[in-house]
Amino acid sequence: MRLAVLDVGSNSAHLQIVEARSHKPPLPVFRLKAPTLLAESVTPDGALTPDGVERVVRAVACTVEAYRQHSAKDLIPLATATIRDATNNAEIRRRVREATGVELRSLSGEDEARVTFLAVRRWLAGNAGGEGLLLLDIGGMSMEIASGDGGEHPDLAVSLPIGAGLLTRRFLPEHPAARNAVERVRRHVRAAVRPVAAELAGHPRPDRVIGTSKTFKQLAGLTGEGDHLSRRALRRWVPRLADMSPLQRANLPGVAAARARQLLAGAVTAVTVMEALDLRTLDVCPWALREGLLLRRYRELRG
Template sequence: MMRTTECEKVALRVDAAVEMPSTPRAGREFGSKNGFNGESRRGESEVGRTVHRIEGPAAAVLDVGSFSARLVVLEPGGSPIDPALTHQTRLRLDRELDADGRLSKCGIAAIAKAVANGMDCAREHGVKDVFPLATSSIRDAVNSREAVREVARETGVELRFLSGRREAELTYVGARRWYGAAGGPLLVLDIGGGTVELSAGAGEQATFARSLPLGARSVTRDWLPAEPPVRSKHVSALRDHVLEEVASALGDVKAELAEHRVVGCSKVLRQLARLAGDRPGKARELHLDDVRAWIPRLSAMPFARRAQLPGISRQRAQQALGGAVVAEALLTVAGGKMTICPWSTRDGLLLTLLDQLTDATGKHRSRPAA
């Protein structure tokens, strides 16, 4: 049983992460290190701009993942580009999962603290209804029910899970709203921590959606050695496995997807694009040759060295190689190139909730990004 003092240390880290004043969001670049789709530095969180107290209905999601619990609030007519309110508490659940995939008592306590912080922020700003979304790091834990039960006991908030297929559908919604109808048919790829989501369609909703247990955290744990350097045989075995799984998932529709625009929607893919040389504030593409060239280099690097590379954050350095190998396999199957989209599952969920508000209030739908 873990000692109380160790859990207190985790709780203190979470407390430290929310001791920041409100800061304006104006002028932040797409993909910037501390922007809407970026990451807080160690020990930080941020409370985004609110131009007024939110009095009426709003779409709100508290997205609890491996590395953060992030609250995002949109008002009717709003957009994830310029949310009414954001709040983030940093987590490190990757450190709180044992080899069997069980969350530690300290990890569960940290989740409860982060959820309480996010919900307190929502209430302070007049937000009444929040969708408390727990991602695969909690959903796929061996003791996920215990975690949900304990968080509910401590906070009164029952975390909710989405199926992998539903995550894929919502990621597609996010990508479709980003590109609009003019984007044409889309094949949307999302590498998460626990799973990979594949979705496709030509309209507002996906007509194809699959989820595979090939996330960067999962494949790192299951296929790669605990410490670098990583031998080529391990990389080859993982690559072959991912190629087989993705080809099987797309098998019945692959021919139909040949003319679809390939879009990547995840932090793993954004970080790889940054590593390959793209710059914040620019439209991004990720190419197979670039990813393939980096895999041997990442294989040889210690985690600390990976964390010094452009686009690779310290908390994701350990799973950077696994994410790159999965991305290489996806690019191989999908034609060798993808465009990076800043919106993903959370944004698709927010926009879906906002549409439901629109149906209820009669106010304008959320404006498209493009």
């Protein structure tokens, strides 16, 4: 069964088409990204600027046209936090619907955490089917954290407003970044994650800690640890990233120019959360929200 998911986020509209198969990983068929670049397109009152809205409409139109050229049974069109939480989200959805015929949907941050947890469980498959799992996912506007001792449904799923794009816009207006600006990000993240750390303290320590999202993938690439990321190596990179301009960061291996400006905030968030939760290392998973949505939809269609 061929299924498609369209994830419209702060950096791009990402279309992924797969051949879903029983008891096997989805087989990739087609992938396309169209830029949205919304990190600097949010006004102080939380609305997307007219230029930002126009980029969203163009990106969705481009990816939907590509979807219609493939014989997929179903399209899951998801608008993540940047659009979901925009004060003019109704206008954005209307513009997209009129231009493409597609109605963007949204999940709550907690539901995104649950769906991503499902994806990671399936990715781990038999290697960690009943192990305690802690999931961390840093996005543009929010960070999702989920934890569970077994099965595909987490016991804890939360979403925190500490996404890399949001923190960059609020606390890091200049790059290279001053030390006191970096420290403000660290204090803000520490305060945001403190209630989660307190709640997790009452849970068994996880057997596996997994980071998903482009941010964790890029940070693991920077530290040279491949599919792993250690707090110690990441801590060394924070001052180096702070001393760089976005252009210099974009020249680092594996760093996309569209994400270079917010990479510092992503690094500070990752290391601060790892410190708060007493995590020395984590594994990076290539599956995240899109894969979780596809897996869940396949199960629904199969009955």
